[in-house]
Amino acid sequence: xxxSLLPQPALRYLVRAKFTGAVRRQLxxxxxxxxxxxxxxxxxxxxxxxxxxxLGPEVESGASLADEGRVRMLLGIFALLSLGGALxxxxxxxxxxxxxxxxxxxxxxxxxxxxxxxxNGLRALPGTLLIAxxxxxxxxxxxxxxxxxxxxxxxxxxxxQLAAILLGRLESGWARRLGRVARPLTVLGxxxxxxGVYLSLTDSPKIDVGVTANGASAIFExxxxxxxxxxxxxxxxLMTAASPIERxxxxxxxxxxxxxxxxxxxxxxxxxxxxxLETAAxxxxxxxxxxxxxxxxxxxxxxxxxSSRSLPFARGPFxxxxxxxxxxxxxxxxxxxxxxxxxxxxxxxLAQVSMDVEEGAALASAAIVAGLGAAxxxxxxxxxxxxxxxxxxxxxxxxxxxWRVFTAMILPQVLLVSGLLTTAILIQALLFSGFEPRLxxxxxxxxxxxxxxxxxxxxxxxxWPVKNLPGQEGALVHAGRSILxxxxxxxxxxxxxxxxxxxxxxxxxxxxxxxxxxxxGFAVAGMLVAMTLIDVAWIVAGARVLGRFDLSRxxx
Amino acid sequence: MLSHSMNDATSxxxxxxxxxxxxxxxxxxxxxxxxxxxxxxxLAPGRILGLVGPNGAGKTTALRMIAGILPTTAxxxxxLGHDVEAEPVAAKRHLGWVPDDPTPFDSLTVWEHxxxxxxxxxxxxxxSRAEVLLRLFELVEKRDALGGELSRGMRxxxxxxxxxLPEPALLLLDEPLSGLDPRGIRAAxxxxxxxxxxxxxxxxxxxxxxxxxxxxxEILVLDRGRKVFHGTLAEARALRSGGLEEIFFAITGxxxxxxxxxx
Numbered sequence: 001x002x003x004s005l006l007p008q009p010a011l012r013y014l015v016r017a018k019f020t021g022a023v024r025r026q027l028x029x030x031x032x033x034x035x036x037x038x039x040x041x042x043x044x045x046x047x048x049x050x051x052x053x054x055l056g057p058e059v060e061s062g063a064s065l066a067d068e069g070r071v072r073m074l075l076g077i078f079a080l081l082s083l084g085g086a087l088x089x090x091x092x093x094x095x096x097x098x099x100x101x102x103x104x105x106x107x108x109x110x111x112x113x114x115x116x117x118x119x120n121g122l123r124a125l126p127g128t129l130l131i132a133x134x135x136x137x138x139x140x141x142x143x144x145x146x147x148x149x150x151x152x153x154x155x156x157x158x159x160x161q162l163a164a165i166l167l168g169r170l171e172s173g174w175a176r177r178l179g180r181v182a183r184p185l186t187v188l189g190x191x192x193x194x195x196g197v198y199l200s201l202t203d204s205p206k207i208d209v210g211v212t213a214n215g216a217s218a219i220f221e222x223x224x225x226x227x228x229x230x231x232x233x234x235x236x237x238l239m240t241a242a243s244p245i246e247r248x249x250x251x252x253x254x255x256x257x258x259x260x261x262x263x264x265x266x267x268x269x270x271x272x273x274x275x276x277l278e279t280a281a282x283x284x285x286x287x288x289x290x291x292x293x294x295x296x297x298x299x300x301x302x303x304x305x306x307s308s309r310s311l312p313f314a315r316g317p318f319x320x321x322x323x324x325x326x327x328x329x330x331x332x333x334x335x336x337x338x339x340x341x342x343x344x345x346x347x348x349x350l351a352q353v354s355m356d357v358e359e360g361a362a363l364a365s366a367a368i369v370a371g372l373g374a375a376x377x378x379x380x381x382x383x384x385x386x387x388x389x390x391x392x393x394x395x396x397x398x399x400x401x402x403w404r405v406f407t408a409m410i411l412p413q414v415l416l417v418s419g420l421l422t423t424a425i426l427i428q429a430l431l432f433s434g435f436e437p438r439l440x441x442x443x444x445x446x447x448x449x450x451x452x453x454x455x456x457x458x459x460x461x462x463x464w465p466v467k468n469l470p471g472q473e474g475a476l477v478h479a480g481r482s483i484l485x486x487x488x489x490x491x492x493x494x495x496x497x498x499x500x501x502x503x504x505x506x507x508x509x510x511x512x513x514x515x516x517x518x519x520x521g522f523a524v525a526g527m528l529v530a531m532t533l534i535d536v537a538w539i540v541a542g543a544r545v546l547g548r549f550d551l552s553r554x555x556x
Numbered sequence: 557m558l559s560h561s562m563n564d565a566t567s568x569x570x571x572x573x574x575x576x577x578x579x580x581x582x583x584x585x586x587x588x589x590x591x592x593x594x595x596x597x598x599l600a601p602g603r604i605l606g607l608v609g610p611n612g613a614g615k616t617t618a619l620r621m622i623a624g625i626l627p628t629t630a631x632x633x634x635x636l637g638h639d640v641e642a643e644p645v646a647a648k649r650h651l652g653w654v655p656d657d658p659t660p661f662d663s664l665t666v667w668e669h670x671x672x673x674x675x676x677x678x679x680x681x682x683x684s685r686a687e688v689l690l691r692l693f694e695l696v697e698k699r700d701a702l703g704g705e706l707s708r709g710m711r712x713x714x715x716x717x718x719x720x721l722p723e724p725a726l727l728l729l730d731e732p733l734s735g736l737d738p739r740g741i742r743a744a745x746x747x748x749x750x751x752x753x754x755x756x757x758x759x760x761x762x763x764x765x766x767x768x769x770x771x772x773x774e775i776l777v778l779d780r781g782r783k784v785f786h787g788t789l790a791e792a793r794a795l796r797s798g799g800l801e802e803i804f805f806a807i808t809g810x811x812x813x814x815x816x817x818x819x
Contacts, residue, residue: 010675014661017672021663021702097659097703103625104653105676106645271627 007115042480053134069220072229086163091275096284113266120157128153148239155258162265168275317400321408366425366442373421374453383413406542418447441524448531455538456492462545499530576757582631593782599757606772607761613778615761652724656731658715660703677722689717708735727758769800
């Protein structure tokens, strides 16, 4: 009986070769000056983040019931997220390039599971160490907090793999239906995680969201909560044990659980081959869609798409492009819009808690929602040129003026984002601060601002059409590139800021000469004219950049 | 309907030799639909079987089950007497597999792919064999290229080289020549013929009927999961004159017409 958790020698070689190969690819990226600069900024960003975590505040020693509750809650939420992943990927996940090769190779089923557990553990290790570093600072004995969190987060991939294999056994219809709840479960887990982190880090929220610190304690003491999070207790005990003997006992228990669970997972007699092929194919397909760029990652459900539609206004080339985009949004946007609304709600919430109730707060909150919302939704929805990368060859061959193509491509998303932000600002005003007439100014300027952001965002993207995929290699290079591109976009926002400043100066200058409302009206009108001119300038720039788009360029 | 099974004829040729591959009643259901009707097949050492059929005929499903990649619904597969389900390691040690769209590891070089294969199949003295294969498939200059940098044709050649490195007794090739340039096709064709002469049995699934006609000793035609013909090319010509293309359309077209009649 093989009690080792180490993979079979050839698979160990594969792990080693893949790791050195990944390092080699990173080094190749650094050979170009651009790669080196991007990597430098990525390291800078990552280093600053780690330092911020490492030098962050520590909690005072001594554990309270609420601390235990928070740890149990967070471990429970991560377990929930892990199970959501298992529902989505039943069986043993092997990447596309491995699945047929390894299934056809002279390997035992246990060899494959052992290899996968090893890889999963290694992949989870950097994240585990980071979370442990962060969590350790907030626990009474940092080093044991770190150890406890590390072991807990190394056990989660094993739980995930075991659940995925066992769920694979349930080949009946209801098991497949169960897979459909995976995404809602993951979204629920993510929302719970956000709330959980908020509850864990905040003792006195400014806004009563129904669960204040006292309310949290009540939840943590509830029998259902305590039963569901019982498996987290040994980890908590390890983190807070008073004596070395007690600590050793808890350490042995959690390590023994991890080892026993891994051995059981390796030996569980389930034939996962068919599901592994299915999962590998579906993951590969998803990655191919992600690589296509933009909203291409969203799979259109034929039943939801319905029959062919002919939009009445799609007569000329401009409206044909516009209508095609509208159809794509209608058919693809359900899930994306749900996530967008959740994020937007979070932005509204943040804008509200960061503002004290005073004069101008409603205007400032609305401005925050407009600014952050436009930036996030613009790059998050990706129904603009990001969606067109695989088709750029055709797009460039269309017999349509480039300014028209550029405008028609981004306009549907501009209208969608403007609509979403207008709704968010109105809801925010009605719920929290009350509607004041000056908000109208924000709402009137909003579409022009969103167009401005979207246009400059697309111009930058057309100049450097790169994208970062989840789990993709070269994260540091991409992080560095992303931060530089964001800075560039911020610089390109200067004309808007100048127009805003001039409008404010106009308002100040006219305030003494004219009634307040009229002066404000003139300032807004000036702002509208300036924004229109800026947007026209961006359309011209967009057309030029589109004309120079290089199809052969490396897209990262 | 032309449903002909020449199993007895083909297997009788090889009764004196141990079979490389023995398939009995192999079938496959998928979500209540029969993807492959029970299939019997024997393959003697050094024989090349051309597996042809329209899209969706069940060719890849059959090959994947023979390779042990897909579980079987019923039936058995034995490679050199080792049952693929009961003794997977012993059976697959004698198996080479070339998928229709090979996906190499992005971050491994060509040479590392060969080394990994050698370790997987426990091949001794593999570097010298690998050198020969690199030359054979014109991959010498690509020795240090990463998998992710290879063109479709190069990926195919690498897949060939990896499959042949352990010198398996049975080689399963699923559309192996798609993506290869004329030189690559010629090299692959000569290699397949050479390997068969050295005793390796080959199942070659392809839509390139000319190639199958040139290489195959026997032909298996699948249509909608059913075996509609199995025999030598000469036996096929006895049913219908002309090349394999004419025979193929006669056999599969006949089935279609029969189905329409019965409907």
